[in-house]
Amino acid sequence: MGSGWYIPQLNISFGCASTMWPSSIKAELIAIWTALLAIPTSIQHVNILTDSQASIDGIKKFTPRNIRQLFKSPNAAIIEQIVRIANLKFASVQWTKVKAHSGDTGNDLADDLAKRAAILAKNYNSYIIQPLYSSLHSVLKFKLLWNNIFWDGQIRSNLITFATLPYCADWIKSKAILPWTNDDHINTVPASVTKYISNLDSLDRIYFSSSFIRWDYTWNFLKTLRHMNRFGPSLSSLTSFAIKALNNLLPTGDILAKRHQLIYNNWTCVFCNTALESLRHLMMCPSLSQQWLSVSNSILNFLHSLTNKLQIRADIPTDPQHFFPALPGQSDSQLLPPVQSLSIGIFPAYILSDLYNMGIRRQLDVISTNLLKHAVKAFRDTIWKPRCILNAKKEKRLGISLADKRFCALSSSATPRLNADQNSSNYYQTLLERWKSNWVMGHEEMTRFVKQGSNGFNWGLCRKNITNLTKFI
Numbered sequence: 174m175g176s177g178w179y180i181p182q183l184n185i186s187f188g189c190a191s192t193m194w195p196s197s198i199k200a201e202l203i204a205i206w207t208a209l210l211a212i213p214t215s216i217q218h219v220n221i222l223t224d225s226q227a228s229i230d231g232i233k234k235f236t237p238r239n240i241r242q243l244f245k246s247p248n249a250a251i252i253e254q255i256v257r258i259a260n261l262k263f264a265s266v267q268w269t270k271v272k273a274h275s276g277d278t279g280n281d282l283a284d285d286l287a288k289r290a291a292i293l294a295k296n297y298n299s300y301i302i303q304p305l306y307s308s309l310h311s312v313l314k315f316k317l318l319w320n321n322i323f324w325d326g327q328i329r330s331n332l333i334t335f336a337t338l339p340y341c342a343d344w345i346k347s348k349a350i351l352p353w354t355n356d357d358h359i360n361t362v363p364a365s366v367t368k369y370i371s372n373l374d375s376l377d378r379i380y381f382s383s384s385f386i387r388w389d390y391t392w393n394f395l396k397t398l399r400h401m402n403r404f405g406p407s408l409s410s411l412t413s414f415a416i417k418a419l420n421n422l423l424p425t426g427d428i429l430a431k432r433h434q435l436i437y438n439n440w441t442c443v444f445c446n447t448a449l450e451s452l453r454h455l456m457m458c459p460s461l462s463q464q465w466l467s468v469s470n471s472i473l474n475f476l477h478s479l480t481n482k483l484q485i486r487a488d489i490p491t492d493p494q495h496f497f498p499a500l501p502g503q504s505d506s507q508l509l510p511p512v513q514s515l516s517i518g519i520f521p522a523y524i525l526s527d528l529y530n531m532g533i534r535r536q537l538d539v540i541s542t543n544l545l546k547h548a549v550k551a552f553r554d555t556i557w558k559p560r561c562i563l564n565a566k567k568e569k570r571l572g573i574s575l576a577d578k579r580f581c582a583l584s585s586s587a588t589p590r591l592n593a594d595q596n597s598s599n600y601y602q603t604l605l606e607r608w609k610s611n612w613v614m615g616h617e618e619m620t621r622f623v624k625q626g627s628n629g630f631n632w633g634l635c636r637k638n639i640t641n642l643t644k645f646i
């Protein structure tokens with residue numbers, strides 16, 4: 174990121190770029206730091222004008238009493254230098270906030286210098302400022318390094334992010350989530366989709382966003398649901414329903430068979446009575462086409478009322494069957510159609526393109542999060558609840574009692590994941606390898622984060638969502 178300053182009285186200006194742990198405040202602070210270094214000592218009273226109130230606050234409020242507090246302050250290393258130079262070199266330093274982009278010539282010039290430095294730094298290393306933290310005067314008697322990079326970020330919160338990333342890696346590779354990413358577990362359009370793209374329209378639609386799934390909407394949705402837990406059991410059960418649906422953990426026949434193999438072996442769908450029951454089957458079951466149409470219809474009506482409420486003029490199609498069209502080749506691919514995806518809490522980014530074409534171009538965060546919430550609810554009410562009633566009847570008909578289920582739970586293998594040919598040391602080895610690869614993936618993601626900030630995350634997560642994710646795993 175670029176930093177720049179201009180001193181009209183001396184007619185000198187400067188621009189440089191910084192790398193690692195990027196943030197706009199860091200760039201501002203580097204500008205202030207280098208400016209203070211450049212002012213001759215003959216000048217004793219300095220007035221710094223900046224458009225960053227956060228930088229001024231950071232400097233003024235910087236009074237760490239101990240190392241713990243120092244580590245809590247963002248950009249502590251740079252602020253420490255600024256405060257030190259200001260006290261050593263000058264009789265007084267005044268901090269003034271100017272409004273950004275308000276026609277202040279000095280400020281605009283500094284902005285331009287910063288932008289130009291950031292562009293030049295891409296080709297010329299000499300524009301990059303790399304403070305040698307190890308030789309700076311500091312109250313810290315040590316400096317943390319990570320991969321030979323000085324740990325310049327907020328140590329506490331960044332360490333939490335770092336520690337979380339291997340768990341995120343594990344989740345992104347879980348069976349339920351795997352099909353939604355490409356082969357490298359990156360949140361771009363999977364090869365199973367690209368091979369069917371045959372015309373420009375679907376190309377535009379699928380590459381409307383750089384990511385394939387908007388996981389941030391999923392986290393947002395789960396977060397809002399979690400806040401509603403306090404309003405009673407029906408809403409808290411919706412939270413657990415949503416988490417289970419997302420991770421393919423709803424008690425469908427295939428999942429139940431893992432726990433009670435004897436009872437639920439070859440458990441068929443209660444609607445068509447032919448295919449084996451799984452979440453995926455419920456999404457595609459031919460006997461449920463009417464119910465899915467009514468889910469679509471309910472999403473359509475909801476979108477109507479939501480856009481009305483938000484006073485957005487939208488041209489929403491009236492036909493529930495086609496308002497979010499399936500991807501080309503959807504029926505062959507492992508991926509679910511759009512409405513079905515929404516109803517398990519997954520928001521494909523190409524839906525944004527559909528919303529955009531309907532004229533919905535603002536408040537997309539609110540609309541998308543609410544669409545997910547509505548779709549999950551509609552799926553639960555229209556399909557899942559009737560399924561549970563029918564399933565209970567089926568169990569009763571077959572004479573399966575609660576006691577049977579309990580008994581079977583005990584008699585089935587205590588460690589169901591262990592196959593006969595797999596001894597525990599093998600299993601340990603498998604888990605170890607899995608953890609190692611998660612660790613490597615998390616590590617790579619952290620490197621990206623250090624270099625590019627939260628923009629660097631590759632899985633369509635942003636930093637606040639990663640912290641949210643820890644609450645769900």
Ligand SMILES: [Zn+2]
Nearest residue numbers: 442444445458
């Ligand atoms: Zn069926």
